[in-house]
Amino acid sequence: MQTFAGKGVFGGIAIGRIHVYKKNERCVKRYKVVDVEAETERFRKACSDTDSELGALYDATVREIGESNAAIFEIHRMMLKDADFTESIENIIRNEGVNSEYAVCVTADNFAQMFSAMDDEYMKARAADVKDISERILNTLQNRSNSGINSGEPGIIVAEDLAPSETVQLDKSKVIAFVTRLGSANSHTAILARTMNIPAVVSCGMEDIDALDGREAVVDGFSGKLYVEPDEETLALMREQKNAHEEKKRLLQSLKGKENITTDGKHIMVYANIGGLGDLAAVLENDAGGIGLFRSEFLYLEKDRYPNEEEQFTVYKRVAQTMAGKQVIIRTLDIGADKKIGYFDLEEEENPALGYRAIRICLDRVEIFKTQLRAILRAALYGKIGIMYPMIISVEEVHTIKQIMSEVKAELDAQGIPYGKVTQGIMIETPAAAVISDLLAKEVDFFSIGTNDLSQYTLALDRQNQKLDKLFDAHHPAILRLIETVVKNAHDKGIWAGICGELGADTTLTRTFLKMGVDELSVSPPYVLPIRDIIINSSTK
Amino acid sequence: MNKFDRRKERYTIMKEFTYTVTDPLGVHARPAGILVKEAVKFTSDITIEKDGKSADAKRIFGLMGLGVKQGHTITVRADGADEDAAIAAMQALIKENM
Structure with missing residues (x-):
C-alpha cells in the first residue's frame, strides 16, 4: 500500500480504480504564414x-x-x-x-x-x-473537442492539475473522486468540487502520477489521503466510514426541509455552531435554522494585530447575507490566557480558566469591544443578528455592557453611519450566572447555556486534565438541575433559553432537554439532522 | 497608454472620484468582472488608477493586474459623451462591491 497525503477540499470517501487524466499532449509549432x-x-x-x-x-x-x-x-x-x-x-x-x-x-x-x-x-x-x-x-x-474528461468505467481521476472548465465538465456518473498534485484550497477546482459533491484532494504528494494509472485506490476527502492498493485493514476501515457517511447523507435527504416540531406541537430552534466563514457551507448543507453560536475569535486569532472595524464588518455582513434572514448569534470575543494571542499581550496566569478572559477583557479594554460592537451593529442591516456575551457572572456586568452599547450607538448616530437592530443575550456558563438567572433574565433577550465551561466550573474539574477524566460525568445531576433552573427562570421572564455547548449535541439528552422546556439547541452542523430526527419523534411532556 | 496621453493634451474636463477599497479580498476576479461588465455599457473612456498605474476599466487583465487590495485608494476617471452617467454608475457599483 502507498499512502499520499494532501489537502482534502471536500469530504467523502471513494473506492475505485484510478484514471490518470492527461491534457491533450500539445506540441505547438511555430510556422510562418504568408497571408x-x-x-x-x-x-x-x-x-x-x-x-x-x-x-x-x-x-x-x-x-x-x-x-x-x-x-x-x-x-x-x-x-x-x-x-x-x-x-x-x-x-x-x-x-x-x-x-x-x-x-x-x-x-x-x-x-x-x-x-x-x-x-x-x-x-x-x-x-x-x-x-x-x-x-x-x-x-x-485545431478542431479538438473541449468536452473534457470522459473515462470509461467510473473511477478516481488523478491529475497534475485540473482547470475550472475541466472540473465542471467531469461527467459525474463516471467520476467518483479526484486528486491533483497541484492546486490549492483557493482554486476554482476546490470550490466547484465542494458544490459538486465529489470527494477531492489537492496538493497531494504523488511523485509519478503515470505509474498510478489503473490501480485500485481509496480517496479519503476528510483526511486528505490517497491510499493506492490499500491493505485489507485500511480498506475495511474506509468502507465503514464510507457507509457511515452515506447513512448520514440518506438521513439528510429525508429530514431536509422538515420543521423541528415535537409530537405535541412545540417548535424547537435547531441552530449551528460555527467558527468562521468556512463553516457556512456545512450550515446550509445540514439545513440548520440559523447560527446559534458564531465564535468570533477566529477574526482575532488569524491576524497578528487587532482586526479593524471594516474587516469585522465584512465578515459579519457576509454571514448575515449568506443566512438570508435566518438568525445569526455572534458571540463577542472569548479569549483568555489559555487561548494565546500574542498582540493582546496577556500575562501568564496561575489559573487561566478563572482568569482574565472573555467579557472581562472586553470591559477592561473597552476600545477593542467597541470596535466589535460597531461592526456587528452595522452588519445587522443585512440580516437578523443577535449578540451574545460570554462569561457573565453579575447583573452589573450586563448594565456596563448596555452602557457601552448605548455609547456605541450614539457615536454611530453622530457620524451618520447606519446600523440595524440586534437582540442581546448572554452565555450562561458560570454557576453564578445560572444561580442568578432569574435576575439576569430581566436584563436580556435570551440565554444560551455554554455547557462546557458550566460543567467544569460546577464540578470543579479541569477538562484538560486527563487524570480527572474518570471523575467527569457530563450528565451529573448538578449540571442538569442548573440547566433546568435557567430554562425555568428564562420562561418566567418571557425570554427563550438554549444550549450551545457540547451537551446540546448529546442525543441521549435531547429528550430530557425537551421536557425541561429548552427552546433552542445549537450544535455543530453534522448534528443538526440527527437532533431534528429525535425532536420530530418526541414530546415535551 | 497613448490614447490617454493624447486625451490629456486636449485639456478636456473629465469626471473622476477616488475610493478606498474595503473588501478584504480587494479587486479580485469577480468584482473586476462586474466593473468590466458595467464599463462596456458606456462609450466614454473609463480608467482606474492606483499608485500612478492606470488601467482601462473595460479590460479585465489590466484591472486585475493593478493588484488593488483592501486599503488601497483608487481614482476612477471617465471621459466622453456619457461621462456623467458612467462615473455615477461606476461609483455606485464600486461602493457596493469593493
Whole structure:
C-alpha cells in the first residue's frame, strides 16, 4: 500500500480504480504564414467560437450548480475578449508573420506570468484561468473537442492539475473522486468540487502520477489521503466510514426541509455552531435554522494585530447575507490566557480558566469591544443578528455592557453611519450566572447555556486534565438541575433559553432537554439532522 | 497608454472620484468582472488608477493586474459623451462591491 497525503477540499470517501487524466499532449509549432490577414481572421473566428462555447458552458453551469459557480466562465469570456489579450495575439501574428497557435501560446504565457508574479496567493492562482482559456482557443483552432474528461468505467481521476472548465465538465456518473498534485484550497477546482459533491484532494504528494494509472485506490476527502492498493485493514476501515457517511447523507435527504416540531406541537430552534466563514457551507448543507453560536475569535486569532472595524464588518455582513434572514448569534470575543494571542499581550496566569478572559477583557479594554460592537451593529442591516456575551457572572456586568452599547450607538448616530437592530443575550456558563438567572433574565433577550465551561466550573474539574477524566460525568445531576433552573427562570421572564455547548449535541439528552422546556439547541452542523430526527419523534411532556 | 496621453493634451474636463477599497479580498476576479461588465455599457473612456498605474476599466487583465487590495485608494476617471452617467454608475457599483 502507498499512502499520499494532501489537502482534502471536500469530504467523502471513494473506492475505485484510478484514471490518470492527461491534457491533450500539445506540441505547438511555430510556422510562418504568408497571408497574415487570413491568419488573423482564423484567430478571430476561433475566438468567437470559443466565446459561444463558454456562453453555453456558463448557461449549463448556472442550471446545474448555480450562478455563483458559473461566474468564472463569465470572467473567462471577458478575458477572451480583453483587448490587451487579443491585440497582443494579433500583433504577434502580423509582426512576426506566424500562426495563431504560436501567438496564443506566447501571449498566454506572458499573461499567466503577470499573475504568477503577483504577491497574492489568490492572484497567483489566476494564472490557471489564463491557461484555461488559451487551451480552449487552441482546441478550437485545431478542431479538438473541449468536452473534457470522459473515462470509461467510473473511477478516481488523478491529475497534475485540473482547470475550472475541466472540473465542471467531469461527467459525474463516471467520476467518483479526484486528486491533483497541484492546486490549492483557493482554486476554482476546490470550490466547484465542494458544490459538486465529489470527494477531492489537492496538493497531494504523488511523485509519478503515470505509474498510478489503473490501480485500485481509496480517496479519503476528510483526511486528505490517497491510499493506492490499500491493505485489507485500511480498506475495511474506509468502507465503514464510507457507509457511515452515506447513512448520514440518506438521513439528510429525508429530514431536509422538515420543521423541528415535537409530537405535541412545540417548535424547537435547531441552530449551528460555527467558527468562521468556512463553516457556512456545512450550515446550509445540514439545513440548520440559523447560527446559534458564531465564535468570533477566529477574526482575532488569524491576524497578528487587532482586526479593524471594516474587516469585522465584512465578515459579519457576509454571514448575515449568506443566512438570508435566518438568525445569526455572534458571540463577542472569548479569549483568555489559555487561548494565546500574542498582540493582546496577556500575562501568564496561575489559573487561566478563572482568569482574565472573555467579557472581562472586553470591559477592561473597552476600545477593542467597541470596535466589535460597531461592526456587528452595522452588519445587522443585512440580516437578523443577535449578540451574545460570554462569561457573565453579575447583573452589573450586563448594565456596563448596555452602557457601552448605548455609547456605541450614539457615536454611530453622530457620524451618520447606519446600523440595524440586534437582540442581546448572554452565555450562561458560570454557576453564578445560572444561580442568578432569574435576575439576569430581566436584563436580556435570551440565554444560551455554554455547557462546557458550566460543567467544569460546577464540578470543579479541569477538562484538560486527563487524570480527572474518570471523575467527569457530563450528565451529573448538578449540571442538569442548573440547566433546568435557567430554562425555568428564562420562561418566567418571557425570554427563550438554549444550549450551545457540547451537551446540546448529546442525543441521549435531547429528550430530557425537551421536557425541561429548552427552546433552542445549537450544535455543530453534522448534528443538526440527527437532533431534528429525535425532536420530530418526541414530546415535551 | 497613448490614447490617454493624447486625451490629456486636449485639456478636456473629465469626471473622476477616488475610493478606498474595503473588501478584504480587494479587486479580485469577480468584482473586476462586474466593473468590466458595467464599463462596456458606456462609450466614454473609463480608467482606474492606483499608485500612478492606470488601467482601462473595460479590460479585465489590466484591472486585475493593478493588484488593488483592501486599503488601497483608487481614482476612477471617465471621459466622453456619457461621462456623467458612467462615473455615477461606476461609483455606485464600486461602493457596493469593493
